[in-house]
Amino acid sequence: MDPSRQIDRLPSTQPDTIDPPRFDDEIDLVDLAVSLWQQKLVIAVFVVLGVLGSLVVAVLRPDSYEVSAVLTVGKVDGSDGSRLVQSTSTIVNWLESSILPAAAEIQATEFSLDPKDLKFRVSSSEGDAVVIRAETSEERVAAHVAAIDWAANRVTEAADKPIRDMKAELRTEIRTLELELDELKDADRLTSERLALQQELDAKRDALAKLLDQEKVLNEQRDRLARMKELRQARAVDIEAYLDQLSPDEASIMSASSPSDAMTAMLLSNQVQRYMDRLGVLNEEITVELPQKISQTQTDLAENKRQQEQLESEIEQARLALKTFNTDHERQIRKLQLAIENNKARLENIQTTGLLNEPQQRKADGVSGKLLIALGTILGLFLGLFAALMMNFISATRERLQTTALAAD
DSSP states (O other), X not given: OOHHHHHHHSOOOSOOOOOOOXXXXXXXXXXXXXXXXXXXXXXXXXXXHHHHHHHHHHHHSOOEEEEEEEEEOOEEEETTEEEESSOHHHHXXXXXXXXXXXXXXXXXXXXXXXXXXXXXXXXXXXXXXXXEEEEEEGGGHHHHHHHHXXXXXXXXXXXXXXXXXXHHHHHHXXXXXXXXXXXXXXXXHHHHHHHHHHHHHHHHHHHHHHHHHHHHHHHHHHHHXXXXXXHHXXXXXXXXXXXXXXXXXXXXXXXXXXXXXXXXXXXXXXXXHHHHHHHHXXXXXXXXXXXXXXXXXXXXXXXXXXXXXXXXXXHHHHHHHHHTHHHHHHHHHHHHHHHHHXXXXXXXXXXOSEESSSOEEEEOOOOOHHHHHHHHHXXXXXXXXXXXXXXXHHHHHHHHXXXXXXXXX
């Protein structure tokens, strides 16, 4: 026999190699389910603990409330349309920097709270509104509401002076227009005004009649002065002719030497002097006095004519005013009514700064009790499954280690 083969048949004196425990990579779902079912009490315990824990949290957790309010910013009418009295960004800055902190201090003292417990969030909304929000507990809701009301009043006082002035002006104008309308609708006043118009028309017609009479008198005076001037001119011609006739006789008489001739000459000289004086007076009347009187009469006639034309225009206006009195009166009433309606509409359309409504309070959106219980149940189930798997894993590992140790022995 081959010695080498004999050597191979000899029993080995070296110990067998110990293989380490091996874990299969494949998972048998049936075995997994069986193992989990074996740990059903553990899983049930964790599920019950999860449900109980969620119940405790749902019962003991404090309710959270949200307080919110919408603060509208006032608008005034301008020549270019309506505009905000203050920008929303300015209002937000006022609230955040000074007004809401001051409100928190005041209300915290009033409700015996810490001012730090009163916190707000301010944001500008679309258009002309500012939103104030606060998340708080039920016992602090009243303090937050009071603080928002106080802050809104302070903002209104600071921002709405132009609106208050405009409202006062519109109310005054409306009151004035209403008084005018009441006067226009007064029947006694209406009758009195119509009578006054008729009396004014009659007075102007009487004045025109007087001017016509005066014109007639002035025309007669002008004609009389013209005839007087003609008579004065004719008289002056006659006197001049008479003086021309006396001049030769006077020379002959002056040459007489007898006393009677001298007397005659003196009488004739006196007569000539009188006629010359008369002629001078006539010439002054013809050249100065009568032309002045005629010129003054012409001026008076022109003024009379101007006054007649003016009165005729005024009479026509007064006649038309009396004719259209009722129509004009109704038009004035409609005009005043329209002005009153427009001012009232402007007054109603003015938007003041202030809370759109009372601060709203509601429970804050959060996890409900049912959802908490469901989450607790799911969490307990997962923890139970994890615990069951870990116990099975530990048990399997321990068994394999024991088997390996027995094999080694």
